[in-house]
Amino acid sequence: MRLLHTADFHAGKTLRGFDRTPEIRKALLEMVDLCLSEKVDAVLVAGDLFDNANPTADAENALFEFFLTLKEKGIPSVSIAGNHDSARRLTSVSGLLGWVGAQLVSELNPKNLLEAVKTVIARDGSLLKVAALPFLSERRLIKTAQLAEGGLGDWRLEYQFKLQAFINRLATGFDPSGVNVLMMHTTLEGAVNSGSESHFKFDIDNSYTVSSAMLPTTAQYVALGHIHKSQQVAQYPPAVYSGSPLQLDFGEAGDRKSVRLIDLEPGRPAQIHTLPLSSGKMLRSARVLLDDLDPQLEALRDFSGLLKVVVRVPPGSAVAGLKDRVMSILPNALSVELERLDGALLLEAASRQNLTPLELFSRYYTERRGELPDLVRDAFSEALVAVEEGELV
Numbered sequence: 581m582r583l584l585h586t587a588d589f590h591a592g593k594t595l596r597g598f599d600r601t602p603e604i605r606k607a608l609l610e611m612v613d614l615c616l617s618e619k620v621d622a623v624l625v626a627g628d629l630f631d632n633a634n635p636t637a638d639a640e641n642a643l644f645e646f647f648l649t650l651k652e653k654g655i656p657s658v659s660i661a662g663n664h665d666s667a668r669r670l671t672s673v674s675g676l677l678g679w680v681g682a683q684l685v686s687e688l689n690p691k692n693l694l695e696a697v698k699t700v701i702a703r704d705g706s707l708l709k710v711a712a713l714p715f716l717s718e719r720r721l722i723k724t725a726q727l728a729e730g731g732l733g734d735w736r737l738e739y740q741f742k743l744q745a746f747i748n749r750l751a752t753g754f755d756p757s758g759v760n761v762l763m764m765h766t767t768l769e770g771a772v773n774s775g776s777e778s779h780f781k782f783d784i785d786n787s788y789t790v791s792s793a794m795l796p797t798t799a800q801y802v803a804l805g806h807i808h809k810s811q812q813v814a815q816y817p818p819a820v821y822s823g824s825p826l827q828l829d830f831g832e833a834g835d836r837k838s839v840r841l842i843d844l845e846p847g848r849p850a851q852i853h854t855l856p857l858s859s860g861k862m863l864r865s866a867r868v869l870l871d872d873l874d875p876q877l878e879a880l881r882d883f884s885g886l887l888k889v890v891v892r893v894p895p896g897s898a899v900a901g902l903k904d905r906v907m908s909i910l911p912n913a914l915s916v917e918l919e920r921l922d923g924a925l926l927l928e929a930a931s932r933q934n935l936t937p938l939e940l941f942s943r944y945y946t947e948r949r950g951e952l953p954d955l956v957r958d959a960f961s962e963a964l965v966a967v968e969e970g971e972l973v
C-alpha cells in the first residue's frame with residue numbers, strides 16, 4: 581500500500597494582504613496528479629486544512645475540490661483538525677465529507693475515543709487503520725479528559741501524560757492484519773522550525789511538545805503536521821513532518837516543499853520517499869541599503885516570487901515616499917520595512933487595511949519586542965480561534 585502524507589495547507593492564508601489561496605489550490609491539484617502518477621492508495625492530511633476559524637469561500641472551495649477530485653479518482657483520505665482550524669466548523673462538514681471518502685477527525689468523542697481510529701479500504705483494496713488525533717489545546721484536552729470514561733489514567737498529571745493516555749487508547753484500535761498509522765498535529769521534541777535564523781529546538785519543558793518515546797511501536801508510521809519544515813524527527817517508529825505544500829510565510833523562504841510517499845505492508849518497516857512540489861510562489865527577504873537604492877532594487881527584478889524588502893536607512897534620513905518608490909520598481913514586494921542602521925525598526929504608519937488579526941498582532945509585537953517567535957504566534961492563533969468560536973469572552 582502506498583500512502584501520500586501532507587499537512588498544513590492553510591487554505592485562506594493571506595500574506596500581508598496577498599491571497600495565497602490560488603497557489604494552495606494549484607498545490608492541491610498537483611498532489612492529485614502525483615497520486616495518479618505514483619499510484620497512491622490513500623491520502624493523509626495532518627491538520628491545518630484552513631488558515632483560520634472563518635475561512636473564505638474560495639478557501640473552502642479549494643479544499644472541497646481537492647477531496648472531490650480524490651473521490652473521482654477513487655482515492656480515500658483521512659484528515660485531522662490542526663490548531664488553526666475551527667474544530668467545530670470542521671465537525672459541521674465531516675459527515676458530508678465522509679460520503680466522498682474523505683474522513684475527517686476534528687474532535688475526540690470522550691464517550692468513545694476509538695471513533696478516532698478510522699478504517700480505510702485503500703484504493704488497492706487493502707486495510708488501513710489511521711489513529712487520527714486532532715490538535716488538542718491544553719484547555720480542550722482537559723475538558724475532553726474530564727468527560728472521558730474512567731480508567732484512562734490520572735488526569736491530574738501533565739499534558740504529556742494525558743496525551744499519552746489518548747495515544748495508548750487509540751493504538752488499541754490498530755489491526756495487525758492491516759497497515760497501522762498514527763496521525764497527529766503537534767510539536768514533537770527535536771523538531772526544527774522553519775526560518776534560517778532560528779534553528780532552535782523546541783524546549784522540552786514546553787507543555788505542548790510530545791516526546792518520541794510516547795509514540796506506539798505498533799504504529800508503522802507517524803504522520804505529523806504543525807511544523808512547516810519537512811523533516812523526519814524519529815526513527816522507531818518513523819515520525820515525519822511532511823511540511824506545508826508552499827512557502828507560507830517569509831520565515832519559510834528558501835524551504836523546499838514536498839510531500840511524503842510511504843510504502844507499507846502489514847508488519848513490515850515503512851519505505852519513505854520525498855516528492856517535491858512546485859506550485860507555490862517562492863518567498864524571499866531582501867535587505868537593501870538606502871544609499872544607492874535603485875540599482876539594488878533593479879537587481880531584484882528577476883525574482884518572480886513574493887518579496888519582503890528591508891531598507892536599511894542611516895539615522896535621520898528622510899524616508900517619506902520610500903515605500904511607494906520600492907513598490908513601483910518591485911510590484912511583487914508585499915512588504916517594505918525600514919530598519920535604521922543601528923538596528924531599530926522604523927515602522928511606517930502604513931495602512932492597516934487588509935491585514936489579518938495575526939498580521940496586526942505580529943506587527944505590534946515586532947514594533948515592541950522584535951521578531952515574533954513561532955510559539956507566541958501559535959498561542960495567539962489558538963486564542964483567536966477560541967474567541968471566534970465564542971469559547972473565550
Ligand SMILES: [Mn+2]
Nearest residue numbers: 588628662806
Ligand atoms: Mn500549520
